Amino acid sequence: MKAIEIFEPGKIGIKERPIPDLKENEVLVKVKAAGICGSDVHIYHGKNVFATYPRVAGHEFAGEIVKIGSQVTGLMAGDRVVVDPVISCGRCYPCRIGRHNVCRNLNVLGVHRDGGYQEYVAVAAANTYKLPGNISWEVAALVEPYTIAAQVIDRGRLTAEDTVLICGAGPIGLILLQAVKMAGAKVAIMDIIETRLDKAGKMGADLVIHAERRDLVQEIMTFTDQNGASLILEATGNANVLETCIHRIASAAGRVVVLGFSTEPPVKIPQVDIMSRELEIIGTRLNNHKFPQVTEWFVKGLVEPEQVISHTFKFHEVQTAFELIDTNPAEVCKIVLRF
Known part of the structure; x- marks a missing residue:
C-alpha cells in the first residue's frame, strides 16, 4: 500500500508499506478521505513538540472497514466509519476520572504513532464510529475537528x-x-x-x-x-x-x-x-468521547461542514496541498485529501 510519510521536517513523500496486520480487537480501515490540520502542518515544519520522525501524519480521517479482528463485535466489512485518534491507557488519574484525552500516557494517531495518511490503517474497534451512507467521505473526514469544538464548548x-x-x-x-x-x-x-x-x-x-x-x-x-x-x-x-x-x-x-x-x-x-x-x-485538548455527539450534529444537519472545505486533492498531490497552505493561507480553509 501507499503511505504519505514525513521523513523529517520539510520532507514529505509517498512510500510503499505493507498492509498492517490485525490484532484481535482491531479493524482494518481502507482510508477514503483525510483532512489536513494545522497540527499536521506543524509536524511537516518540525514545529510540533509531540511528533517524532519519520511519521505518517493525519488524525482526521474516515474510511471503510475491510477486515475485522477475531474478537470484534458490532462491526463488519463494508461499514463506513470515522476514527477517533485519541488512545489512552485507562489506568492513570485522568483516565480514572473520565478525562482520557489528557491521559498521562496519551497517544494520538498521526502524532505519536502513524495516522490516516495511508491507504489502510489498523485501529482499535473501540475507536471507530459508524456513519450513514448519505455523508460524503470528504465531509466525514471533518468529524474529528468538529469534536474539538464539542470539547471546547463543553469545557467552557x-x-x-x-x-x-x-x-x-x-x-x-x-x-x-x-x-x-x-x-x-x-x-x-x-x-x-x-x-x-x-x-x-x-x-x-x-x-x-x-x-x-x-x-x-x-x-x-x-x-x-x-x-x-x-x-x-x-x-x-x-x-x-x-x-x-x-x-x-x-x-x-x-x-x-x-x-x-x-x-x-x-x-x-x-x-x-x-x-x-x-x-x-x-x-482544552483533543476530544473526550465526542464522536457520537458530533456524528449526530452531522446526521441532523445542525452544522455545515461543507462550508469549511476550501480544497480537495488526491492523496498523491499532498506536496502541492501543503505548499498551498504555506503560500496562500488567505485562500485556504480546510484541505481534504482523497484516497
Missing part, C-alpha cells in the same frame, strides 16, 4: 446567555463559530486575514473584527455594553492575544478557554486579573 460551559469572543477565524475558529451559533449565543470573531473574516460573516458571526485595523478591546466592549465577553475561545496561540483577553476583555465571572498554543514566549498575566473577577482559565 457554553450557554445561549453567553457573549462569546472567538480569537482566530481559521478552520477551527470557523468550526467553533458554527458550534456557538448552534447553541444560540451571541458571538464575535477576530482575525487578521480578511478572507477568513468574510467567511465568518457569511457563516453568521454577529461581529467580525480585523484586529490590525480596528481596536479589539474597544470593539468588544461596545459589543458587550462594556461588560466584556463572558466566554473567550482563544485559538490563535498568540501570547499577546491571550494576555489582552484576560487583562482587558473577559467579563467578571468569565471563562477563557485556551486551545491555541505556543511554547514561547511565556504569557504574562497579573494574578489580580484572575482573582478580582474570578476568571476561569480553562485548558
